[in-house]
Amino acid sequence: MPRPLRPVDRSWRNRLEPAEGYSLAELDDAGLTIEQAENLGLPVDAGRVGAYGPNVSALREYIRATRSRF
Structure with missing residues (x-):
C-alpha cells in the first residue's frame, strides 16, 4: 500500500507549506x-x-493506487 499523502496549502506569503490535514x-x-x-x-x-x-488531484491518484491493490 502506498504511503499516505501529506497535504500542502498556500501561506499568506503565497508559499507552499505543509497543512495539518485535508x-x-x-x-x-x-x-x-x-x-x-x-x-x-x-x-x-475540519478547520x-x-x-x-x-491536493485534490493527489488524493484521486492515491485512491486509484490503493483501490487497484484490492
Missing part, C-alpha cells in the same frame, strides 16, 4: 468521506476552508 471540500471533491479518509490513514482538518487543486 479540508472537507478536498475530500468531497475527491469522492471521500471523513470515515474513508481516516480508514486510509489520511489526515483530516481548513476551501480546496487546493493539487
